[in-house]
Amino acid sequence: MALIVQKYGGTSVGTVERIQAVAQRVKATVAAGHSVVVVVSAMGKTTDGLVKLAADITNQPSRREMDMLLSTGEQVSIALLTMALHAQGQEAISLTGAQVGIVTEAEHTRARILKIKTDRLQRHLSEGKVIVVAGFQGISQTSDLEITTLGRGGSDTSAVALAAALGAEKCEIYTDVPGILTTDPRLVPEAQLMEEITSDEMLELASLGAKVLHPRAVEIARNYGVTLVVRSSWTDEPGTRVISPRPQPRPLEGLELAHPVDAVEFDTDQAKVALLRIPDRPGIAARLFGELASQALNVDLIIQSIHEGNTNDIAFTMVKANLAKAEAVAEAIGPALRSNPTDTTQAEVMVDQRMAKISIAGAGMIGRPGVAAKMFSSLAAAGINIQLISTSEVKVSCTIDVADCDRAIAVLCEAFEVTSSPVPQGNSLQTQAPAPEVRGAALDIKQARVAIRHVPDRPGMAAQIFQLLATHGVSVDMIIQSQRCRLVNGQATRDIAFTVAQADAQTAKAVVESAAAELGFGDVAVDEAIAKVSVVGTGMIYAPGVAARMFKALSEQGINLQMIATSEIKISCVVAEAEGVAALRAVHNAFGLAGLKRTVVPA
Ligand code: ADP
Ligand code: ASP
Ligand code: MG
Numbered sequence: 001m002a003l004i005v006q007k008y009g010g011t012s013v014g015t016v017e018r019i020q021a022v023a024q025r026v027k028a029t030v031a032a033g034h035s036v037v038v039v040v041s042a043m044g045k046t047t048d049g050l051v052k053l054a055a056d057i058t059n060q061p062s063r064r065e066m067d068m069l070l071s072t073g074e075q076v077s078i079a080l081l082t083m084a085l086h087a088q089g090q091e092a093i094s095l096t097g098a099q100v101g102i103v104t105e106a107e108h109t110r111a112r113i114l115k116i117k118t119d120r121l122q123r124h125l126s127e128g129k130v131i132v133v134a135g136f137q138g139i140s141q142t143s144d145l146e147i148t149t150l151g152r153g154g155s156d157t158s159a160v161a162l163a164a165a166l167g168a169e170k171c172e173i174y175t176d177v178p179g180i181l182t183t184d185p186r187l188v189p190e191a192q193l194m195e196e197i198t199s200d201e202m203l204e205l206a207s208l209g210a211k212v213l214h215p216r217a218v219e220i221a222r223n224y225g226v227t228l229v230v231r232s233s234w235t236d237e238p239g240t241r242v243i244s245p246r247p248q249p250r251p252l253e254g255l256e257l258a259h260p261v262d263a264v265e266f267d268t269d270q271a272k273v274a275l276l277r278i279p280d281r282p283g284i285a286a287r288l289f290g291e292l293a294s295q296a297l298n299v300d301l302i303i304q305s306i307h308e309g310n311t312n313d314i315a316f317t318m319v320k321a322n323l324a325k326a327e328a329v330a331e332a333i334g335p336a337l338r339s340n341p342t343d344t345t346q347a348e349v350m351v352d353q354r355m356a357k358i359s360i361a362g363a364g365m366i367g368r369p370g371v372a373a374k375m376f377s378s379l380a381a382a383g384i385n386i387q388l389i390s391t392s393e394v395k396v397s398c399t400i401d402v403a404d405c406d407r408a409i410a411v412l413c414e415a416f417e418v419t420s421s422p423v424p425q426g427n428s429l430q431t432q433a434p435a436p437e438v439r440g441a442a443l444d445i446k447q448a449r450v451a452i453r454h455v456p457d458r459p460g461m462a463a464q465i466f467q468l469l470a471t472h473g474v475s476v477d478m479i480i481q482s483q484r485c486r487l488v489n490g491q492a493t494r495d496i497a498f499t500v501a502q503a504d505a506q507t508a509k510a511v512v513e514s515a516a517a518e519l520g521f522g523d524v525a526v527d528e529a530i531a532k533v534s535v536v537g538t539g540m541i542y543a544p545g546v547a548a549r550m551f552k553a554l555s556e557q558g559i560n561l562q563m564i565a566t567s568e569i570k571i572s573c574v575v576a577e578a579e580g581v582a583a584l585r586a587v588h589n590a591f592g593l594a595g596l597k598r599t600v601v602p603a
Contacts, residue, residue, distance in 0.1 A: 005170070005171045007041075008041065009175045015044075022081060026081075026085060027090045036131075037162055041136065043077050047152070078133065098137075100116065105140065106141075111138055113138060116161055138150065153211055164224035172231060173230045175232070181440070182440045183584060183588050192593060194440070201538055261418055266408070270319065271351065272387075273327055279312070281560065282559060284555075288333055289316075289551055290545075290552055291332075299544070300317045301316060301566055302565070302571070303565060317357065361394060373469070375415070384400055384407065391479045437539040437540045438540060441536070452497070452522070455519075465519070469511055474507055474511065476508075477532075479498040536569055538569050549590050
C-alpha cells in the first residue's frame with residue numbers, strides 16, 4: 001500500500017461542487033488501496049481577497065498579522081473537504097500546519113520549512129484516515145509559537161515537503177490546467193502540454209514566472225528525489241512528470257535550509273568578446289548572434305546592459321578555440337552598428353582570453369538573497385576582482401582573471417563547504433526523450449530594474465551592494481555587471497543593473513542610495529515598467545543559435561532588448577512591460593512550441 005500526497009489548488013476547491021469532486025477523487029485513491037495525505041489551498045481567490053482587505057486598512061500591514069489573516073483561507077478548505085469526505089463515508093481528519101508540526105523559521109510571510117513532525121500523521125494514517133492538511137502555513141519553534149506562511153503559492157511547497165518527510169511514493173499537484181505547458185495558456189492559448197520536464201528546467205521556469213509550481217516545491221523535490229506530477233483536477237489524464245536526478249542523501253532536519261550550494265564549478269577554457277557602445281535599437285543582438293550561429297559558433301554567457309547615452313554593451317563568452325572566428329564576426333559587424341555615421345564614438349570590440357568562469361550551483365539559493373552576496377564577498381576578501389556577473393535561479397557565474405581561478409575555487413569551496421567540480425558535461429537525467437533546446441517559455445511582469453551608475457571597479461563593490469540588499473531582505477534576480485569601464489574622476493567604474501520584484505523596488509533603491517556616498521557610486525535609477533521574457537531548455541547548451549533565434553523573433557516584432565542574461569539552460573531578456581505578452585508569444589512561436597490544439601482553461 002503506497003502513500004500518496006495530493007495537493008489541490010484554489011480553483012480546484014473553489015466551490016462546494018468542486019470540493020465534492022475532490023473528495024471523490026481522494027476516496028477513489030483510497031479505494032485503489034493507497035494511504036492519502038491531502039494538502040489544500042484556500043478556496044478560489046480567497047487569499048487575494050484577504051490581501052485586499054488588509055490593503056483597505058493599511059498600506060503597511062504587519063507581516064505577523066498578514067500571516068494570521070492569510071492562514072485562515074486554508075483552514076476553511078480543510079474543514080469543508082473533510083466534511084465532504086465524511087459525507088461520502090470516508091474517514092478523514094483535518095489538521096492545520098501547527099497541528100501537524102510543520103515547523104518553520106520565524107520569518108513571517110516567507111518562512112522556510114525546517115522540519116515536519118510525522119508522528120501524528122503516522123498515527124492517523126495507521127487508523128485508516130485520510131489526512132487533510134492546510135497548505136501554505138506552518139508554525140515557528142520560537143518560544144512564542146507563531147503562525148507563519150510560506151509565501152504566495154506556497155501550498156505546493158507544503159505538499160512536496162510532506163511527501164519528502166513521509167517518504168511518500170509520489171506527490172501529485174492537481175490544478176486547473178492539464179499539467180505543465182510550454183508557457184502560460186492564459187497568455188498563449190496555443191501552449192502545449194509536456195509529458196515531462198527536468199527539475200532544473202522547471203526550477204528556472206517556475207522562478208521566471210510560470211506560477212504553475214512554486215519554485216521551492218521543485219527545489220525540495222529535486223533535493224529529496226520526490227516523484228512529482230502536475231495534473232488536471234478535471235480529468236484523469238496523466239499530466240506532466242518532473243524528473244529529478246538521484247539525490248544525495250540528506251537529513252530531513254533543516255529541510256529547506258540544506259546547503260544552498262552543491263558545487264563550485266569552473267571553466268578556464270573560455271574567452272570573451274565584448275562590443276561596446278552599440279546603438280540601442282531592435283535587431284542588433286539578433287544580427288550579431290545570428291551571424292555567430294550561421295558559422296556554428298556556440299556562445300556560452302551573453303550579457304547585455306544599457307548605459308547612459310542610449311548605447312549598449314554586449315559581452316559574450318565561448319570556448320577559446322572559437323575566439324578568433326567570433327572576434328572576426330564582431331569586427332565585421334562593429335562598424336555597421338554606428339548609430340549615426342557622423343558620430344565619432346564608434347562601436348568598439350574588445351577580446352579577453354585571460355579569463356575564467358567560476359560559478360556556484362545549487363537549488364538552495366532560490367529566494368535566498370545572501371547566497372550571491374556571500375560569493376561576491378568571499379571573492380572580494382581574497383582580492384579577486386569580478387568582471388561579468390550572470391545569475392540564474394540555480395547558479396551565479398562570474399568571470400575573473402584566469403590567474404585568480406585557483407584561489408577563487410579555494411575560497412568558494414571553503415565558504416560554501418563543498419568540493420569543486422569542473423563544468424558538468426551533458427544531461428545525466430533519465431528523461432525519455434532527448435532534452436529539447438527549448439522546453440518552455442515564461443513571462444514575468446512583476447519585475448523592476450534597478451541600475452547603479454559608476455560603481456568603482458574594485459574588488460568588494462558587488463559584495464557590499466548585494467550584502468546590503470540581502471540584509472534588507474531584498475531578493476535580487478538577474479544581476480548584470482557591465483563590461484564597459486568608464487573613468488569618473490580618474491577612477492575606473494562600471495554600471496551594475498539588476499532586477500527585483502516590483503514590490504521590493506523602492507526598498508532596493510533606498511538601500512542602495514543610502515550607501516552611494518560611502519561607496520562612491522553615482523545615481524540609482526528604477527524602472528518598474530519592464531517585463532522579463534525567458535526561454536528554458538537543457539538542450540540549448542549544445543545548440544548554437546538558440547539565442548539568435550530568440551533575439552530575431554523579438555526584433556521582428558520591433559521589440560527592443562533592454563537587458564540580456566543567460567545561463568547554461570536559459571536566456572532571459574528584459575523588455576518594456578507593455579510589450580511583454582507580445583514578446584512571449586513571439587518567442588513561443590519561434591521555437592515551434594505552439595501546438596495546433598488550444599488548451600481549454602476554465603474561468
Ligand atoms: P493552483 O491554485 O492550482 O495552485 P495556480 O494558479 O497557482 O494554480 O497555477 C496554475 C496556473 O499557472 C495556470 O492556471 C496557468 O495560468 C499558470 N501557468 C503559468 N505558466 C504555466 C505553464 N508553463 N504551464 C501551466 N500553467 C502555467
Ligand atoms: N492560498 C495561498 C496563495 O494564494 C497558497 C497557495 O494557493 O498555494 O498564495
Ligand atoms: Mg499555485
